[in-house]
Amino acid sequence: MTKLKIAIQKSGRLSDGSLNLIRQCGIKIPRMKGALKAEASNFPLEFLFLRDDDIPGYVQDGVADLGIVGANEAVEKDKNVDTVHHLGFSKCRLSIAIPKDKKYDGLKDLDGKSIATSYPKILGDYLKENGVTADIHEISGSVEIAPNIGLADAICDLVSTGSTLMQNNLKEVESIFDSEALMIATPGLSEEKKAIVDQLLFRINAIQTADNNKYILLNAPKENLDTIINLLPGMRSPSILPLANEEYVSIHTVIAEDDFWSKIEALKEAGAEGILVVPIEKMIL
Template identity: 60%
Template sequence: MSNDKLTLALQKKGRLSDGSIELLKLCGIKVSNGGNHLKAVAEGFPLEILLLRDDDIPQYVADGVADIGILGMNEVLEKKKDVEVVRNLGFSKCRLSVAVPKTVEYTGRNFLQGKRIATSYPVILEDFLAENNIQAEIHSISGSVEIAPSIGLADAIFEIVSSGGTLLSNGLREVDIIMRSEAVLISNPNLSELKKKLLSKLLFRIEAVQKAKHNKYILLNAPESKLSEIISLIPGMKSPTVLPLAEKGWCSLHSVISEDDFWEVIDNLKDAGAEGILVVPIEKMVV
């Protein structure tokens, strides 16, 4: 592990890996294809990449073999290693849920009392059961958890759910969402000052990408008589940019609006007299 670079642990392959590589790309960091190797080369930032199983990442970061890592919050909670969650990343979203056979009536969490539950997340499940004063038999399975009820191994399962298709194909239905998870950036709590500075620079890039993703750049034409009203609807990062148009009595406004408020703002702008509204994606946003 280099002292003048950050070592980042990533999932070797899969949806989480793809999302991580895409985030780094948007941050100006190109990662070469590691193939079957455990390391990959990064360009555009002082970074070394380790390609690992996602459930091994917490241990590598806690031990200092890797300085930082990207993985699901579910794995952080399951492994309970000495790492710090630095930032939520907003991709690879899923949920940990209880599922039962379609023909079984789920009467609430009390249904689990005395039942057999199959899972690949026994630590999170044990904590959940303890918090709800439920006594149940936990069957820890490393894979193919969904088949457990059909072969008589369990009465219910506790497992990761994304679309729910795997549950349906195994005759199960999701009945209780216990927690929601997404990709997070974790760090070793004992980084050197140099590596803390490098991590801060990386977080700056990530923040710029995330803010751009959740905001839109908007351009519109507005009559000067309606300018104050329209400005009140789109305050922007500080205030909108206002430029005179060639046509007398009209201005062009440039600003930024949140993705969450997008349609409501657009409707209000039209009602206030705005015309020629253009909305453009933002690649990076530094404030």
């Protein structure tokens, strides 16, 4: 039986997000502490638990058919892989930061300075595009400490909340790259493996669509039905159900959560009441 091998970060936030997504797809993953391999019991998928910066190379070489990796690592390693899908979690940014007490008037302030980073390619490309010449000092970890020990004038590292920068008396001055989890694949997969990838993506899309939408139930006076339907069109058309009070109906529909919040006042003005907002587990269009 044909199986896909998928490489996932062995620990950390990206690993947690990847495993959570796969479990939401209904795929059962037995995981023993410290194990580097596992097989799904109900889907043709084998898992390899690796360092995140090794994943693009393993996927390029076909050791793994698929990989879930941060866009920052995919771009930095610059391997020959196909981007299959943007997964939308583990969002962060790659930013340049300098000591809090240093003045900063723009990128030109970095001319001739030393910048410590684990992402020399992304940083180098960015500086070149902006006409800045700086000395890039590549280090593999604890980048934030570099200015404090005199190793560099600035750093370029991943930022999520910014708390690590604050703890090291640094301030973010330039955001140069936005990252999120990606699914990457070995180019030229067989038709059998492509079919399994399509099955996996079908499940992932159902989950992502559900995450971005909510199921809405509300009661409304019949006389305002057209106004409310125009506010909540639903996927095609909302469901209208009769109530014991013949002057009212119950309206059921699906709407993007952001759209709902932007229309809530108009719904209330149109007489909507008893509004319920329910999360959707899966949504197939």
